[in-house]
Amino acid sequence: MTLHAELCRRAARMLSQAVLICLGLALAWLPVTGHASAPLKLRIVGGLAGVNQYVQHEEPFWSQELARLSGGKYSAEIAPFDRSGIPAEEMLRLMSLGVIPFGTALLSAASAQHPMLGAMDLSGLNPDMTSLKRHVASFRPLLQKTLREKHGIEVLAVYTYPAQILFCKKPLASLRELEKRRIRVSSPSQADLIQGLGGVPVLVGFGQMLTHLQSGNTECAITGTMSGNTIGLPDITSHMYNLPFTWGLAVFGANTTAWNALPSDLKALLRKELTRVETNIWNASERETADGLACNRGDPSCERGRPGKMIQIEPSSDDIKLVRELVKTTVLPRWQQRCNQHCREMWESTIGSVPSDIPLPNSR
Known part of the structure; x- marks a missing residue:
């Protein structure tokens, strides 16, 4: 059995379970508005648990920085997808359905069902981060257009893991x-x-x-x-x-219905600040590529x-x-x-x- 067939088989097997889990928690993942005077609180599904991208960048932004930047008007809770009972292969689909309004999708996993999404990081294509940046820049407008028009997902950031x-x-x-x-x-x-x-x-x-x-x-x-x-x-x-x-690219995005329902000032704030988070993650991934090598060899x-x-x-x-x-x-x-x-x-x-x-x- 080819890897592509295996990925599809696993996705089919896990879909029912994933949908049941996520539908059962659907209300918990929707934006929480509460009373008119209460701050709006978002529920976010982040990337891989335990790795620096999540621990040092994603989690602090949503759980701490958003409230500070908005003066307490907005806040969020975040959980990594792999500790939330969500198969990586189904993240894009569940975001498209609106079951997960705000989430992080690994493009390597999504490419099993949507091969086009794997184009930027084909194996062997990017021997260095300079190549990766050039390829992402050339492809990003089409990525944004495709996810918005075909999947109902608004791209808010593109992250990369270390090499x-x-x-x-x-x-x-x-x-x-x-x-x-x-x-x-x-x-x-x-x-x-x-x-x-x-x-x-x-x-x-x-x-x-x-x-x-x-x-x-x-x-x-x-x-x-x-x-x-x-x-x-x-x-x-x-x-x-x-x-x-x-390298391992990931897209952070929002279901378009959920995104359009947000207050305009929150959307503007997220657009601005997630650009900063994205830049920080890319810079950290480049540093961690070298630091990971140094640590592994005991330098x-x-x-x-x-x-x-x-x-x-x-x-x-x-x-x-x-x-x-x-x-x-x-x-x-x-x-x-x-x-x-x-x-x-x-x-x-x-x-x-x-x-x-x-x-x-x-x-x-």
């Missing part, structure tokens, strides 16, 4: 040594690249990653440099390969993580060429197969038009 690299339990000198290794992935695009390298992709959620490595079900895992440190990967893996496979420069003893492998020129070739011959063609002709046109008018980027095979 997602490869952690392995056994030595690794080059990417060609991944052949036949079972590797944790989180998206169809990551699976495409791993298969192109001869590895065996295994779809595993973030919260279950450590268990699968400990049990031997997987030998390696693709995840963020700092998030890997946070959950303890330096304790059970020995080598990390310093080449971003992906004295480690600031926020727990020092480990991992061996850091730098990609050779041959490996870099191999990845770029696989993007052209494997990752992009398979993404196009999951998508449609409109996606080809979309690519050519956005990401594919950015100088020095990789064109779709046979594209004009």
